[in-house]
Amino acid sequence: MGELDEVLALGWDGGAAAGPSQAGAVGVGHGHLGEGWLIGHAINGGVLMALGASAAASGLASVGHPDLLTWGAHFLSAAVAGPVEVRVEVLRVGRTVSTAEMRVVQRDEEGRAHERVRMTGTFGTLDRAEPVHRAPAPPQVPAPEDCLPATRDSSPLAAVIAVLDRLDARIDPSTAGFAMGRPSGRGVLRVWMRMRDGREPDAALLPYAVDALMPVSFDLGALGWAPTMELTGQLLGRPAPGWLLVEMTTDTVVGDLLIEDVCVWDSTGRLVARSRQLAGVRLPGN
Amino acid sequence: MGELDEVLALGWDGGAAAGPSQAGAVGVGHGHLGEGWLIGHAINGGVLMALGASAAASGLASVGHPDLLTWGAHFLSAAVAGPVEVRVEVLRVGRTVSTAEMRVVQRDEEGRAHERVRMTGTFGTLDRAEPVHRAPAPPQVPAPEDCLPATRDSSPLAAVIAVLDRLDARIDPSTAGFAMGRPSGRGVLRVWMRMRDGREPDAALLPYAVDALMPVSFDLGALGWAPTMELTGQLLGRPAPGWLLVEMTTDTVVGDLLIEDVCVWDSTGRLVARSRQLAGVRLPGN
Numbered sequence: 001m002g003e004l005d006e007v008l009a010l011g012w013d014g015g016a017a018a019g020p021s022q023a024g025a026v027g028v029g030h031g032h033l034g035e036g037w038l039i040g041h042a043i044n045g046g047v048l049m050a051l052g053a054s055a056a057a058s059g060l061a062s063v064g065h066p067d068l069l070t071w072g073a074h075f076l077s078a079a080v081a082g083p084v085e086v087r088v089e090v091l092r093v094g095r096t097v098s099t100a101e102m103r104v105v106q107r108d109e110e111g112r113a114h115e116r117v118r119m120t121g122t123f124g125t126l127d128r129a130e131p132v133h134r135a136p137a138p139p140q141v142p143a144p145e146d147c148l149p150a151t152r153d154s155s156p157l158a159a160v161i162a163v164l165d166r167l168d169a170r171i172d173p174s175t176a177g178f179a180m181g182r183p184s185g186r187g188v189l190r191v192w193m194r195m196r197d198g199r200e201p202d203a204a205l206l207p208y209a210v211d212a213l214m215p216v217s218f219d220l221g222a223l224g225w226a227p228t229m230e231l232t233g234q235l236l237g238r239p240a241p242g243w244l245l246v247e248m249t250t251d252t253v254v255g256d257l258l259i260e261d262v263c264v265w266d267s268t269g270r271l272v273a274r275s276r277q278l279a280g281v282r283l284p285g286n
Numbered sequence: 287m288g289e290l291d292e293v294l295a296l297g298w299d300g301g302a303a304a305g306p307s308q309a310g311a312v313g314v315g316h317g318h319l320g321e322g323w324l325i326g327h328a329i330n331g332g333v334l335m336a337l338g339a340s341a342a343a344s345g346l347a348s349v350g351h352p353d354l355l356t357w358g359a360h361f362l363s364a365a366v367a368g369p370v371e372v373r374v375e376v377l378r379v380g381r382t383v384s385t386a387e388m389r390v391v392q393r394d395e396e397g398r399a400h401e402r403v404r405m406t407g408t409f410g411t412l413d414r415a416e417p418v419h420r421a422p423a424p425p426q427v428p429a430p431e432d433c434l435p436a437t438r439d440s441s442p443l444a445a446v447i448a449v450l451d452r453l454d455a456r457i458d459p460s461t462a463g464f465a466m467g468r469p470s471g472r473g474v475l476r477v478w479m480r481m482r483d484g485r486e487p488d489a490a491l492l493p494y495a496v497d498a499l500m501p502v503s504f505d506l507g508a509l510g511w512a513p514t515m516e517l518t519g520q521l522l523g524r525p526a527p528g529w530l531l532v533e534m535t536t537d538t539v540v541g542d543l544l545i546e547d548v549c550v551w552d553s554t555g556r557l558v559a560r561s562r563q564l565a566g567v568r569l570p571g572n
Contacts (some may be wrong), residue, residue: 048433069543070516070564074406076378076386091404092362093386096566097515099360101404118377118387118406120360122515122564133539133569134473208557229354229408232518234564236540242478252557253419254522257355259560271538274545276562278408278520280382285420 020059020100025090029055033106035081038162042078043229045117046211049073052102052119053055053207055086060123065098067203071121072232079106079116097124126203129237135271138245144170144192148179150214155179157223167212169193178218189219193242197282201266209244210262210275216248217258221284226258231264233275242267252263256280306345306386308391311376315341315401320394321367324448331403331514332497335359338388338405339493341372346409351384353489357407358518365392365402384408411513412489415523421557422549424531430456431480434465436500441465443509453498455479464504473536475505478529487525487552495530496548496561503567512544512565519548519561528553542566 020027037047039175053068062064087103102119121235141147147170152158172190177183189211201209215226245265252259258281264273306313323333339354346352373389388405427433433456458476463469477499480487487495494521499511522563529552538545544567550559 072360072406072516072518074358074377074408076385091360091401099362099515115377117384118402120358120406120516122360128542129540131541133541135535135538135540138433229385230358230406230518232358232516232562234543234545235536236538236543250420252421252520252522252560254415254421254557255417255419256414257520257522259520271540274538276518 020088020090021063021093021188023090023092027059027088029086031084031086033079033081033084036162036166038081040078040160043081044163044208044212045073045075045231046116046208047229048079048104048209049119050204050208051084052086052104052117052206053121056088056100056102056121057123057204059088059090060098060100063093063098065125067124067126068207068235069097069122069124069126070232070234071119071207072230073117073119074230075117075228076115080103081108091120096128097122099123099206118188126235126238132237132270135236138269139190139247139264141172141190141245144243147171147192148173148176150191163212166196167193168196169213175219176225178221183219183221185220187216187219189214189216189248191246193246194243200241201244203235203238205271206239206264207233208234209246209264209282210273212275213246213248214281216250216260217279217281220253220281221248222281224282226279226281229278229280231275231277233273235273236268237266237272239266239272240268244272255279255281256282294314304463306374306376307349307379309376309378312564313345313374315372315374317370317372319365319367319370321369322448322452323502326446327366329367330449330498331359331361331517332494334365334390334403335405335497335517336490336494338372338390338403339407340490342374342386342388342407343409343490345374345376346384346386349379349384351409351411353410353412354493354521355383355408356520357405357411357493358516359403359405360516361403362401365390368392370569376517377406382414383408385409394473412521412524418523418556422559424551424555425476425533427458427476427478427531431509432459433457433478434459436463436477449498452482453479454482455499461505464507467514469505469507471506471569472543473502473505473533475502479532480529484528487530489521489524492521492525492550492559493519495550496530496559497563499532499534501564501565502536506536506539506567507570508567510568512567515564515566517561519559521559523552523556523558525552525558526554526556539567539569542568
């Protein structure tokens with residue numbers, strides 16, 4: 001993910017001889033969160049998850065588990081542009097999978113640490129994710145060129161979403177009513193996405209992809225911020241080059257709590273990632 | 287949950303004056319895992335999650351956040367019957383929700399700690415989960431007395447499932463083919479459940495309920511162990527007294543990875559909990 005790649009070099013406590021080969025090992029990586037990842041004044045949460053995952057994956061590759069398979073992330077505070085640390089603690093090294101905890105931390109001017117995200121992930125290899133025995137099929141969506149581009153000049157809301165300069169997002173017209181003040185109320189959004197810099201999707205991009213776009217609550221007429229409490233995801237295959245199709249749905253809203261489900265298909269129609277999150281929501285009239 | 291309740295007394299680092307009111311606070315609770323929670327030689331994972339959740343909830347009740355709302359759990363090693371510790375670290379105390387990490391740990395004869403589950407949970411109050419704006423409706427299932435009781439004498443497989451002495455489980459006949467060697471292959475199991483000791487369901491029971499029963503892979507003809515890598519869940523309401531209806535489904539199996547979704551409805555038909563897990567599976571013929 002562009003400038004985030006520099007975080008991949010983890011230093012392990014104990015010096016050069018130490019490494020992630022056993023439970024208890026701790027490594028720390030340093031990176032930088034560019035302003036290009038901002039949505040308003042906060043860094044996109046998907047970027048933080050991709051950062052945490054790639055830091056741990058780079059370490060666990062040496063034990064044969066280079067791919068995130070499933071993870072959970074609890075969001076603790078809003079991240080800002082600037083330096084960032086990822087602390088990786090290996091919890092378990094197994095034969096087929098390993099588990100690590102990742103803490104995404106930023107320091108203030110006095111050097112005090114502020115944790116942004118606490119993640120736990122299980123890593124292995126996506127080679128095992130073959131063949132596809134069953135998976136939800138992608139919905140019928142017009143081709144990207146027949147969808148509505150989400151650009152910063154499209155609305156005052158979009159103007160503060162800096163990531164739209166990096167992300168080419170094309171909204172299925174049948175789910176784009178929210179942008180014209182006519183949300184469907186069904187709780188469905190479908191968006192094609194790819195990176196503007198030409199980067200092709202890979203497994204490392206997918207934790208970002210599941211949380212890169214607008215919340216499904218937009219389609220319920222709730223255009224405000226929908227703070228994510230917890231997000232969990234699964235990677236289900238390596239994406240082919242080309243566009244990703246992202247579908248956001250909700251079938252559960254109780255009080256001001258909403259469950260959002262996301263499916264991501266690659267350009268061949270293969271399901272490559274899923275996520276579910278519990279978020280706060282304020283429905284119109286409530 | 288019977289004998290697990292004793293874990294509710296947490297001691298906080300720093301003595302009596304300390305408490306969970308700020309990030310960084312650490313409390314430790316002690317309990318005992320009875321043999322009655324065994325499935326084969328391992329304690330049921332749902333029991334461990336309920337234990338971790340109740341330990342943290344007992345602490346966070348003092349800041350107005352007594353209910354688990356959403357959590358993720360990574361399973362690190364199999365728990366055995368005997369003493370257990372839950373270490374709770376408060377990660378964030380907010381106005382409407384707080385977040386804590388829970389480590390469920392057992393010690394061996396030499397006193398070495400073995401972590402069983404690493405959980406992270408967000409807590410608040412389920413009072414906010416009203417009204418129900420939308421939620422999946424419960425499936426049509428015959429009344430419990432017209433379903434098939436799962437008892438230890440029903441099969442060699444069931445004989446080692448000690449929890450069936452505590453749990454009254456009644457399987458929807460239309461999804462019970464696995465027990466007669468005729469799994470449907472659809473990937474659906476529906477089971478009524480209640481505790482045999484007369485305990486009525488409450489929010490604290492729900493993290494157990496989502497993982498108390500047989501894996502959905504039974505209905506795919508995979509009768510072996512389906513090791514859970516990660517499970518995430520959401521609590522969506524306080525259950526009414528009476529039976530819980532638990533539906534387990536899978537729509538995603540890639541290679542030897544399976545996503546299991548669980549919905550739990552109370553006796554009034556209200557959806558009260560959901561979970562999703564990534565588990566390993568070995569399909570017949572693979």
